[in-house]
Amino acid sequence: MRIEQIKAFLAVNDTGSFGQAAKQCGVTQSTVSRQVQALEAHLGTSLFHRHAQAKLTVGGERLLPHARRICQEWEKVEEKMKELLQGEQPELCVAAIHSVCAYFLPPILQSFCRSFPQVQLRVTALGSDRALKVLRDGLVDVAIVMNNKYLTATGEMYVKPLYEEVIQVLVSKDHPLASFETTTIKDLVGFPQVIFKDGYGMQRIVQDLFTSHGFDLPVAMELNTLDAFRGVIRQGNLIALLPQSALQEAVLDPTLAVVSIALDSGLPLTRDVVLVTTRDRLEIPTVKNFFNLVYNQTQS
Structure with missing residues (x-):
């Protein structure tokens, strides 16, 4: 019919x-x-x-x-x-990793709200894998995440790289590693670690890093907020591998120290942050405008 x-x-x-x-x-x-x-x-x-x-x-x-x-x-x-x-979409839903929500997105959100006051923004902080899942399920329009090719390498996904970010080690000021200018994976093995919960891209990077060097990852605790990471690291012998954007407040905190990591190649450890939507959503003017605004921010 x-x-x-x-x-x-x-x-x-x-x-x-x-x-x-x-x-x-x-x-x-x-x-x-x-x-x-x-x-x-x-x-x-x-x-x-x-x-x-x-x-x-x-x-x-x-x-x-x-x-x-x-x-x-x-x-x-x-x-x-x-x-x-015609772009008359009443709301736009965005899922992004915590550090992006805290530091990268705020000025972009302000700019979008000024240009499109008729659109209500809904922003949720999620782990990368979870953010990609809710995008695939149609619950959000755009995701800003660490790239996971297992979830983004499909015909329906439209992915744009945003930036590469260095990963460093967060320790307390009294920690044995605090005096190091640069540390190696072997140096980290003896210390219990705080990692992000399952579904966060950072957990996958840290686990893969240790596995690729033939070490077990000594996990002491799983958390999902940056405040919680700083709070427990301050208390003693725990360490955490975090991206540079998540360490902006830590570098100003006299009770904490940030140490660089050198891989066997001599290069720093990094992560890739990408902008993702689906190809059908990119045809919607509101989504396309936001997507381009975010992407252009990293190109200027």
């Missing part, structure tokens, strides 16, 4: 003529006849008595009120789609 068939049925009923219905619908009479016949075939009953004036059969009378409601609902759908494609 197609909406054109329902519209043809209603036009014939309203005008009492297949010819007049064709004029009303802007098609040929044969087209209207085929559409009505296809609808009758689908429903398994005739809908009109075909005399000088087309009149409804019992089946047609039963269909009529439902057909009117179907067309009314379809008109509402068309109007909603028109509004969506």
